[in-house]
Amino acid sequence: MDRLTIIKVGGKVVENEQELDNLITEFLKIPGNKILVHGGGRTATTIASQLGHESKMVDGRRITDKNMLEVVTMVYGGLVNKKIVAKLQALGFSAIGLTGADLNVIRAKKRPVKDIDYGFVGDVEEVNTSELRLLINENVIPVMASLTHDGKGQLLNTNADTIASKLACEMASFYNVYLIYCFEKRGVLANQDDENSVINELSITKFKGLQETGVINAGMIPKLDNGFNAKKNGVKEVVITNTGNISSGKGTRLTLE
Amino acid sequence: MDRLTIIKVGGKVVENEQELDNLITEFLKIPGNKILVHGGGRTATTIASQLGHESKMVDGRRITDKNMLEVVTMVYGGLVNKKIVAKLQALGFSAIGLTGADLNVIRAKKRPVKDIDYGFVGDVEEVNTSELRLLINENVIPVMASLTHDGKGQLLNTNADTIASKLACEMASFYNVYLIYCFEKRGVLANQDDENSVINELSITKFKGLQETGVINAGMIPKLDNGFNAKKNGVKEVVITNTGNISSGKGTRLTLE
Numbered sequence: 273m274d275r276l277t278i279i280k281v282g283g284k285v286v287e288n289e290q291e292l293d294n295l296i297t298e299f300l301k302i303p304g305n306k307i308l309v310h311g312g313g314r315t316a317t318t319i320a321s322q323l324g325h326e327s328k329m330v331d332g333r334r335i336t337d338k339n340m341l342e343v344v345t346m347v348y349g350g351l352v353n354k355k356i357v358a359k360l361q362a363l364g365f366s367a368i369g370l371t372g373a374d375l376n377v378i379r380a381k382k383r384p385v386k387d388i389d390y391g392f393v394g395d396v397e398e399v400n401t402s403e404l405r406l407l408i409n410e411n412v413i414p415v416m417a418s419l420t421h422d423g424k425g426q427l428l429n430t431n432a433d434t435i436a437s438k439l440a441c442e443m444a445s446f447y448n449v450y451l452i453y454c455f456e457k458r459g460v461l462a463n464q465d466d467e468n469s470v471i472n473e474l475s476i477t478k479f480k481g482l483q484e485t486g487v488i489n490a491g492m493i494p495k496l497d498n499g500f501n502a503k504k505n506g507v508k509e510v511v512i513t514n515t516g517n518i519s520s521g522k523g524t525r526l527t528l529e
Numbered sequence: 530m531d532r533l534t535i536i537k538v539g540g541k542v543v544e545n546e547q548e549l550d551n552l553i554t555e556f557l558k559i560p561g562n563k564i565l566v567h568g569g570g571r572t573a574t575t576i577a578s579q580l581g582h583e584s585k586m587v588d589g590r591r592i593t594d595k596n597m598l599e600v601v602t603m604v605y606g607g608l609v610n611k612k613i614v615a616k617l618q619a620l621g622f623s624a625i626g627l628t629g630a631d632l633n634v635i636r637a638k639k640r641p642v643k644d645i646d647y648g649f650v651g652d653v654e655e656v657n658t659s660e661l662r663l664l665i666n667e668n669v670i671p672v673m674a675s676l677t678h679d680g681k682g683q684l685l686n687t688n689a690d691t692i693a694s695k696l697a698c699e700m701a702s703f704y705n706v707y708l709i710y711c712f713e714k715r716g717v718l719a720n721q722d723d724e725n726s727v728i729n730e731l732s733i734t735k736f737k738g739l740q741e742t743g744v745i746n747a748g749m750i751p752k753l754d755n756g757f758n759a760k761k762n763g764v765k766e767v768v769i770t771n772t773g774n775i776s777s778g779k780g781t782r783l784t785l786e
Contacts, residue, residue: 319603322580342608346576349626350607351599354676354684358630362682368632369606373615374625375669410663412632419611425619427611 275304276408276447280436281454282311285515286352294515295454296359301519305408305447307439309416311432312352316344332491336391336429344429345371348417356415367413372420373427375403378435380420380428394420394428396435399442437498444506451502452523453495453512459524460496460512462487475527476500499526532561533665533704537693538711539568542772543609551772552711553616558776562665562704564696566673568689569609573601589748593648593686601686605674613672624670629677630684632660635692637677637685651677651685653692656699694755701763708759709780710752710769716781717753717769719744732784733757756783 380394513523637651770780
């Protein structure tokens with residue numbers, strides 16, 4: 273099977289011009305097929321605030337009311353997405369910006385209201401791998417914004433870490449999939465205050481232990497859950513790292529043992 | 530040759546939920562291959578104003594400074610584009626939202642500064658028909674936002690009427706192209722105060738006469754120039770009409786004689 277690398281970039285990386293350029297340079301060093309998945313939460317928060325909409329978060333997840341949905345559609349689907357696409361094209365790579373609505377690539381279901389009403393937030397129901405594979409076969413790099421749709425005309429906000437994991441799981445039937453979560457730090461740290469304390473290999477058992485002792489903090493848990501889920505579903509390798517190490521393979525590698 | 534209908538929708542049409550639904554219903558009645566081109570200027574003006582950016586227009590053309598480019602990238606490439614795509618998907622049609630940067634579909638050149646500095650405005654240099662034809666052959670409806678790129682990483686704002694005309698001209702080598710400009714009125718009016726005074730057929734000679742006598746107003750002239758340009762370049766039919774008449778063929782038909 274061919275190799276497919278899915279990279280999720282988030283936060284500061286996509287919102288700083290210099291970091292974004294570094295990211296793209298590193299990204300393009302990776303051989304074989306590639307998909308880039310991005311959010312843009314910080315910019316969304318800034319733009320929302322300028323438009324007079326307050327950002328409400330619960331456990332790091334954004335409550336997406338009608339106004340906030342418009343903001344994330346503008347920021348993720350427009351501003352961040354098209355900037356990345358234009359930069360990839362400038363370097364001679366064919367890229368296409370997508371949300372889950374485009375070509376029906378990712379269909380989701382509006383999250384049912386239980387204790388919390390997340391608003392227009394979607395839980396992934398179906399990944400349309402055939403359309404993505406067609407693009408990849410044409411040597412196109414899909415650039416996925418973290419937006420989905422319900423198939424009934426409603427756009428939905430979906431966590432970018434989850435989208436990357438779901439894409440990786442579904443594409444694992446067709447490719448040797450490498451999933452890279454790229455964020456500000458060099459990996460999962462054993463000591464939050466020491467950038468050099470990167471855990472090179474993290475097993476589920478070790479993860480559970482570190483969770484219990486509080487070494488792994490709240491924001492990291494859903495990312496790692498998504499990562500381990502991908503590993504369990506046939507994804508070849510899952511690595512958590514920073515921009516500078518995307519192509520080197522350094523960082524925290526997840527293992528099932 | 531197969532039939533290809535390119536519809537440009539603008540202004541009020543894409544910015545009113547009900548009008549947009551009517552547009553999409555009418556649009557889908559047209560048989561054969563279709564491309565939809567849209568702007569979103571009014572929403573861009575509103576969002577820009579809410580963000581504290583003043584919209585500056587010269588002869589109906591937007592001056593696009595750095596802030597305004599971010600706004601139009603968000604509004605055209607994100608908000609308006611993805612809303613249309615999600616609605617088409619809901620009706621069972623495969624659609625994909627594109628800017629000129631995606632798949633390098635339209636490359637433009639930043640307009641040189643002469644009397645006026647339009648800022649990040651692009652004049653179309655190249656339409657990549659092969660990628661569009663690939664999508665159309667897969668029964669996908671391209672939904673084009675009025676944004677282009679310069680191939681060096683810079684996004685540019687490009688008039689939607691011009692994009693529709695350029696696409697029509699280039700695609701005329703491969704399809705029988707029908708170009709429809711859809712706006713608020715039922716066609717070009719002989720009397721601006723009388724909605725029933727639609728000119729059914731407008732030749733270049735008649736157009737020049739009406740321009741001299743001031744019957745055709747300033748905003749309409751670039752649209753008609755674009756339309757006649759398409760006719761001269763092998764586009765089968767160019768019609769100016771409103772949402773309700775897209776599929777009926779009623780409106781103002783341009784002729785070369």
